[in-house]
Amino acid sequence: MPHVKDTHRIETRDLDMPPRLLLGPGPSNAHPRVLRALSNRQVGHLDPRFIELMNEVQSLLRYAWQTDNPVTIPVSGTGSAAMEAAVANCVEPGDSMLIGVNGYFGERMVDMAGRYGAVVTRMETPWGTSVDLDTIRRHMEACRPRVLGLVHAETSTGARQPLEGVRALCDEFDCLLLLDTVTSLGGVELFIDDWGVDAAYSGTQKCLSCPPGLGPLTLGPRVLERLEKRSKPVPNWYLDMSLVGKYWGSSRTYHHTAPINMNYGLREALRLVAEEGLEERWKRHRNTAERFWAGLADIGLSCHVRQDIRLSSLTTVRVPDGVDSGAVARTLLNEYNIEIAGGLGQLAGKVWRVGLMGFNSRAENVTLLLAAMEDVLKR
């Protein structure tokens, strides 16, 4: 037997993280009840009590998304895994797919769809805007998509994509509607069934206030029908919903071992949504955001996205001329324990991204952040 080497046997201290207030684009701070739930003692993933919990999580996710879709589950990965699951299970090689690209996550959808063999048409608008119905129609007429991918809440820009009229268009072209709801689920008005969305995904660490590690996913009947008719299996074993769906469905066929404790946390986060009620929760996010927007104007700052399509969960704040956006964010972190983020891509250096999500969507956080930003900008 070889000899054990101690090269990487490093000394470490007890875990002790600083008390950050997470007001960036996510993760947001988890609700204290969620953090407590995480450390509950474990049961096996096939234990009758865990199966009961899986059913509760699925029901509460359906409530949060306003859908009756039987396949409504947390993928055992982060929101990015749920995104890939949506793409992999909707797209077959050679499918035409039309994607709205007005931010980082639209770009990422293009990358993923290409890996699954889609022939992608990009529908570009400037970062911070949304795509209008006429533009979608024009592109659909040209590329006849089998799948239309839109980002409901662009985490990179803070813009909301209106969905009115999109389902009718998809029906006309016999097209699936795939929607990114990472930064809207649990914070912003969202109606999967009424809007006719066929596939949607999200993360747990935004408006649900649960730590990252699970990726909510919902697939409607049109997706399941295509899945059944595929000539070849989904080229991704871990995210093949014809297998994962059976694990979460009534047959409970073993596929992988679900993240037990993360599901404890998500259950608690979804209970908090059900206790508060969606209308109240959406209203709270809206009120907190409006308070923030008004306060920004008071200290001479402005928003990048026009108000009618501005997300209440995430605001992009324009960086004044001559200000180093990264330096401000670092000072807020180091001196105030407040995390906000800078812009990505087209918006790098031009905006800060401020999330007021879930548990963090509260008046006192707005007051603190505005006062701290004012202090730092005055220096």
Place this chain on the structure above:
Amino acid sequence: MPHVKDTHRIETRDLDMPPRLLLGPGPSNAHPRVLRALSNRQVGHLDPRFIELMNEVQSLLRYAWQTDNPVTIPVSGTGSAAMEAAVANCVEPGDSMLIGVNGYFGERMVDMAGRYGAVVTRMETPWGTSVDLDTIRRHMEACRPRVLGLVHAETSTGARQPLEGVRALCDEFDCLLLLDTVTSLGGVELFIDDWGVDAAYSGTQKCLSCPPGLGPLTLGPRVLERLEKRSKPVPNWYLDMSLVGKYWGSSRTYHHTAPINMNYGLREALRLVAEEGLEERWKRHRNTAERFWAGLADIGLSCHVRQDIRLSSLTTVRVPDGVDSGAVARTLLNEYNIEIAGGLGQLAGKVWRVGLMGFNSRAENVTLLLAAMEDVLKR
């Protein structure tokens, strides 16, 4: 705006799980220090303090695996995701891949490799045995593999695959060696670098005694070299290590949001490994298992796997003729709060699977389980 429906807004109780002793093939019970670490307050995934933690996790994983591989990370999914990551990043379409199939996880590797376009040759031996060097050579001569996939610790059978001589064969055929170490990492002798393993994966919920939700993965220089030379990107965005490696590496390029709290837990689990030391930990697993095997003989039960290749982390116990294995497992769960599992595939109904892993590898658990089994079998 549509009206919010309360169809799925179910009433739920406060989370309260029964005090199970998890002695099946995993998850095992997490160490109490790991459970406490999970609920530590969050920081952002790009916070300097989290980046420090990522470095610690990587170092401690290298110690546990006995490797210097720079790419040694927890994949943000379960062990199955890490398995798929290993396959997806080693295999290119059209590659010949030879796979040892002597249990459920060898079978699964065949399924996954096929989805990534490998031309798979199955090397089958009965469930509960291992593959010998001559058999591997004979198959390699016939199929000239670019990748050889073996299961070091078959979670479905309790058999250990000896690795002596395998690297020399792989060198002779210029072949990557991919190894499943799900049920061995942190419990059974394992030397990634000394054995010349090119890619290995594991789970956190076995001998590391951390809840499921992360999938340790290590990739050696030969894999990275092939990854760099690929003509097309890995057809899986979430698990493409040319992207994920940059997120965990020195450039910290954003890819996805790492599961913050699960990484707190894994760090604590790996600290416990480093505190105990690998030799001590392996010895403890061995001692506990030998105590169990002796006790089984005392109550007239026998092991399915011959002793020299029997895993100390997982034992398959033969079900006596006329005994309903499922009924025994259910009674142990319902009356004693002890979870053990039945067999899979070829071994369904023929064995129980008993895991004595990580924190659970202790004398008192052996004593309790043997006494409870004896009671139930006497009925």
